[in-house]
Amino acid sequence: MIEKQKKVRKYNVGKSSSKTMRSASLDTISGLYERFCNYKQTEGVSQRTLKDYQSHFHYLMKFLDDEDISRKEMTRDVFREYISWMLYEQGLSPVTVNVRLRTLRAFLRFCFKEGYIEHPIHEDLKILRTPQDLIESFTVEEIRQLLSVIDKESYTGFRDALIIQFLLDTMVRVSELVAIRRENVNLDDGFVKLEATETKTRRARLVPLSARTIVILKEYLKETKEFESEYLFLTYEGSPLSADTVRWTLRQIGQATNITKKRVSPHTFRHTGALLYIMNGGDPFSLQKILGHSDMSMTRKYIQMTDIDVKAQHDMFSPLNSIF
Structure with missing residues (x-):
């Protein structure tokens, strides 16, 4: 030295x-x-x-x-x-x-x-080459398993199930999730606004909500109105959730299932949401905007498919389907 x-x-x-x-x-x-x-x-x-x-x-x-x-x-x-x-x-x-x-x-x-x-x-000082591994994501059955172990009759269970659905639907980062304020949620138009100060790219963006998420959000907003907090996702005492608390909660939910080979984390749900978006017919350009990526190279990493995924897509969209 x-x-x-x-x-x-x-x-x-x-x-x-x-x-x-x-x-x-x-x-x-x-x-x-x-x-x-x-x-x-x-x-x-x-x-x-x-x-x-x-x-x-x-x-x-x-x-x-x-x-x-x-x-x-x-x-x-x-x-x-x-x-x-x-x-x-x-x-x-x-x-x-x-x-x-x-x-x-x-x-x-x-x-x-x-x-x-x-x-x-x-x-x-060149960036090191790294192996191009597939980004981990959940199967549909694994998502159902995670949701099945949550007690949705309690406030925390209801909130946790909503968080999982929200992460899959919006594909937001956990830091963006916990920063969302009630005033940022527009259920009439079906969007959530992410403030520029809270996003990784320092750019504000509108994230669309599905009809199913809107229905559950309406119920959740009524449930948490008495807390009089400006933030959307709250503890059972009415305090804003932290990113670490969300990570810990998801790990606990994962441990209650037999999903042991995958990391149950907010980012895994983000990857899963992106992959399912493409599998369900979404285009990569709108996905890039939803994810908040500045270029398409990162979005491509999010939508890497397994061999089973590719086989399923091929069965649906094979060129021979239009001939025979």
């Missing part, structure tokens, strides 16, 4: 004085990274993204033994060694490494464009 200079300070985003930031940003990686995060904040990135940036930087500092390095020590070889350390010493998967690598590349690109480093190091 490179020879390190004496320890300057631990990374502490947003808490240093402007004087400290100005002096540190010219000399150390932690100061530069702080300036990078402040710059990203002015671009309007979400708090969740900023939190991820901090987490990724702490992991880099772990590799550096929590010691700052100077701008001159920020070389291509240092960061290649960091990638190797993540892969072979920490045992991280290429997918996980790529998540941290994308943040690192964005940081180094910022440093080069702002003139803090002389060479475009980010261009030499």
Whole structure:
């Protein structure tokens, strides 16, 4: 590993004085990274993204033994060694490494464009190749099993069954789900509005609701009106649900069934909804808009079909069906 200079300070985003930031940003990686995060904040990135940036930087500092390095020590070889350390010493998967690598590349690109480093190091740090595995999704029978173990006579059971149906129908992310307010729900027109501040792409979008979901939502809205909360999905005490609570609840529902080989999570329902949308005759372009993807490449990953799915589609739409 490179020879390190004496320890300057631990990374502490947003808490240093402007004087400290100005002096540190010219000399150390932690100061530069702080300036990078402040710059990203002015671009309007979400708090969740900023939190991820901090987490990724702490992991880099772990590799550096929590010691700052100077701008001159920020070389291509240092960061290649960091990638190797993540892969072979920490045992991280290429997918996980790529998540941290994308943040690192964005940081180094910022440093080069702002003139803090002389060479475009980010261009030499390539995203790792990963296997193109099928994205996990539920079968129709598995969804029925999950719904069957829920006690829909209780408030929490009724709400949990609605959440599963809502996730499948709208294909929203869990962070978007828990941020929905009652005023965002338009049952007359059959849409839910997702605010730009709560979406991953920072763009507002309208998500359509099916007639079945509208019927159950009407009942749920009446049930929760007495809580007088601005949020849609609530605990039995009337507090807004958190994303972690939704994840935990779905895991508990999964454990009550014999579905053991698949992860029962909000994202699996999002994948499943996307696949069923296409299987039922939906087109990928409207699906892309519903999912909130900025390009079609991500949408294609969501609608990968198993061999059984392809066989079923072929049976329905074989060219021979129009001849014989």
